[in-house]
Amino acid sequence: MKKIRLQNGMDTPAVIMGCMRLNQLSPAEGAQLIAEAYSMGVNLFDHADIYGKEHGCEEAFARAFALSGLRRQDVLLQSKCGIRPCGYDFSAAHIIRRTEESLKALKTDYLDLLLLHRPDTLMEPEETAEALLSLKKSGKVRAFGVSNHNALQIELLQRALGGERLQVNQMQLSLAHTPLIDHGMAVNMDTPQSVGRAGGCLEYCRLENIRLQAWSPLQKGFFGGVFLNDPAYGPLNEKLAEVASAHGVGPAAAAIAWICRHPAGVGAVLGTTNVQHFKEAAAGGEIELTREEWYGLYRAAGNNIP
DSSP: OOOOOOTTEEEEEEEEETTGGGGOOOOOHHHHHHHHHTTOOOOOEEEEETTSTHHHHHHHHHHHHHHOOOOGGGSEEEEEOEETTTOOOOOOOHHHHHHHHHHHHTTOOOEEEEEESOOOOOOOOOHHHHHHHHHHHTEEEEEEEESOOHHHHHHHHHHHHHHSOOOEEEEEETTTBHHHHHHHTTTTOOGGGGSSOTTTTHHHHTTTOOEEEEEEBOOOOOTTOOOOOOOGGHHHHHHHHHHHHTTTSOHHHHHHHHHHHHHTTTEEEEEEEEEEHHHHHGGGGGGOOHHHHHHHHHTTTTTTOO
């Protein structure tokens, strides 16, 4: 499994196990999935306080992990907070309380990464930064990142954090959802693709050495289902089959490899709870697509290359 090194020296895998649906499995089934992922080099597990409602998936992970045969020091645990029923909340009290609840649910003393889940327009940067720095000082969180943030939203928080550098930004990205890339591919053209929807996030994160994590890497739209074998994506699936065959993997692996090929250092968050599906897709983190294959898939997905 290819590794992606963060600014702080932490090595993370090109494929990340997403735990959003882990509470749908029994502890034994969850343990098998965790162990299989780890055997492939996937040692980073992605959580959020709202997954499974009120830390439900974090609790399910803790029960499964206890049966997996792995030790806490063998893995990296990442969680997110900031989403509330009313909207978003980056207040110090909320961040600290939800982080401590996540630690309790996961049965761990610390998180390797804590991400702020979606931008809180009511954020007071200095207050948010103070909460994060206090979590770091207490040893409860090793490093921080954000999710679904644009460049200036990241910069606003980073300025308040000073020398504590944000490590990752988790964004939606798949072959069927490419706003991060599209605008930069069609700069100054009078086409829908030239409209910037990501706020320069891709280029900013590369400049600041903030690694991207791609959620829903096999999905179309906003939780619209997978594009694999979807007749609406016929040309894309044909090209995926061709590329997959050339590398001796399945189409899901080719789709993941497309994400991991980008030099921004993008990790793919796989949320399937099916062990076989996970193994098939995660194989994409071990292969390198050629430039021709990458652009060929991007074009087959319906994108214009001027």
